[in-house]
Amino acid sequence: MTDSRERHLVELVDDDGLPIGSETVEVAHQRPGLLHRAFSVVLMDPDGRVLLQRRAAVKTRFPLRWANTCCGHPAPGEELAVSANRRLKEELGAAPVSLTEVGVYVYYAEDPTTGRVEWEYDHVLLGQVGGDETMLPDPDEVAELAWVDPDVLPRAIRAEPTLYSPWLAGVINKVATARSVGAAAADGDTAERSGGR
Secondary structure, three states: OOHHHHOOEEEEEOOOOOEEEEEEHHHHOOOOOOOEEEEEEEEEOOOOOEEEEEEOOOOOOOOOOEEOOEEEOOOOOOOHHHHHHHHHHHHHOOOOOOEEEEEEEEEEEEOOOOOOEEEEEEEEEEEEOOOOOOOOOOOOOEEEEEEEOHHHHHHHHHHOHHHEOOOHHHHHHHHHHHHHHHHHHHHHHHHHHOOOO
16 A cells, blocks of 8 residues: 555544544554545455455555455445446456445454554445456555455355455455345345246
8 A cells, every 4th residue: 555545535434424523644653543434345246256456565454355356435425336436446446336335344463564553333344246347456445356255265264264354254244144135125026926927
């Protein structure tokens, strides 16, 4: 992450996610940390695989760990989808994607390597893509990309937690829950329609 990004403002929030002010990225991530709004984007292909990125070595928080497709912070008052698509373009060179919020994940994590903290009110955003999109990752943001079956991630994270960002398990859980609810709703629609309506 470049020094200039550390000077960007984030929106501070209370426990209910209501705005209470703003601070720079740098200050919000210094111990003990300030709770602030963030987003985690997960892109999913037609086979149900999710796109993970390995964070670049120059990241100020949790470098070289595997995380969801893209993370970031909306500017105070900025729409999540606008901010998230900007970060997808900046980090991955990706075209705009339609995103759906599937939940909020609040977490706190201290990076033992850099001494920075993450205390985030994290909006989890899911986007469906074809899987054949051209990605041009910025090496200052992304070390590596991989399409992964999300069903194998919980066990992999438990087995080797230091390979993954501390928020990835919670983010993937929100996506899995949303998919389960969607599948159940679709099954209910099918059952209702099969009754001859």
